[in-house]
Amino acid sequence: EPEVTQTPSHQVTQMGQEVILRCVPISNHLYFYWYRQILGQKVEFLVSFYNNEISEKSEIFDDQFSVERPDGSNFTLKIRSTKLEDSAMYFCASSYLLDSEHGYTFGSGTRLTVV
Amino acid sequence: SQQGEEDPQALSIQEGENATMNCSYKTSINNLQWYRQNSGRGLVHLILIRSNEREKHSGRLRVTLDTSKKSSSLLITASRAADTASYFCATPGGSTLGRLYFGRGTQLTVWP
Numbered sequence: 001e002p003e004v005t006q007t008p009s010h011q012v013t014q015m016g017q018e019v020i021l022r023c024v025p026i027s028n029h030l031y032f033y034w035y036r037q038i039l040g041q042k043v044e045f046l047v048s049f050y051n052n053e054i055s056e057k058s059e060i061f062d063d064q065f066s067v068e069r070p071d072g073s074n075f076t077l078k079i080r081s082t083k084l085e086d087s088a089m090y091f092c093a094s095s096y097l098l099d100s101e102h103g104y105t106f107g108s109g110t111r112l113t114v115v
Numbered sequence: 116s117q118q119g120e121e122d123p124q125a126l127s128i129q130e131g132e133n134a135t136m137n138c139s140y141k142t143s144i145n146n147l148q149w150y151r152q153n154s155g156r157g158l159v160h161l162i163l164i165r166s167n168e169r170e171k172h173s174g175r176l177r178v179t180l181d182t183s184k185k186s187s188s189l190l191i192t193a194s195r196a197a198d199t200a201s202y203f204c205a206t207p208g209g210s211t212l213g214r215l216y217f218g219r220g221t222q223l224t225v226w227p
Contacts, residue, residue, distance in 0.1 A: 042217050043217040044217075045214045048212055048214060055212040055213055056212035058214070089155075095213075098211070098212070098213055099145065099163070099165075099207075100163075102160060103148045103162075104215070105160065106160075108156055
């Protein structure tokens with residue numbers, strides 16, 4: 001069963017530092033996403049990416065955030081200057097279509113703790 | 116808010132019983148998805164039902180969709196302890212570009 005792989009599984013960083021969260025989506029998928037889940041809260045959309053550009057971004061996805069697909073396999077989320085409120089579980093997801101019967105395939109997440 | 120909202124927030128049953136979770140949403144949708152999340156893990160897609168479908172089955176899962184009431188239900192039959200997890204409905208809302216809105220989820224506990 002193909003998987004979305006995320007690294008690292010845990011990341012602790014100091015406030016103000018830059019972090020890069022990495023994801024390897026499923027190889028034949030065309031759409032890529034980042035979501036986050038603050039402890040005890042809803043899963044929130046951050047950004048969708050298709051054809052090497054951002055398709056949609058949420059209000060959360062401000063100038064501190066950026067995404068990149070530097071090669072044919074990796075998909076990264078960068079937070080330029082982390083804040084305490086960025087502490088959350090970050091999930092990468094991918095899909096072949098926007099409304100595939102298989103939905104979105106999510107990775108296991110990166111738990112980011114900003115101290 | 117465009118998000119789906121699940122009901123109940125928590126459900127506790129014995130193995131072998133059926134579990135029913137409900138989801139309500141606010142905007143027109145072209146599909147609704149159900150996901151499962153084990154504690155501290157990623158979301159796993161369970162089933163997608165399109166707006167022109169009323170009911171869909173997948174193994175022990177049965178999903179219904181009532182677009183007139185803007186509601187969906189997920190039924191897990193003959194539940195097992197391994198079904199213990201949080202269950203979320205997700206809708207595209209008005210977005211056509213990949214954004215999904217998730218509810219707060221139903222925490223299902225199945226006791227052996």
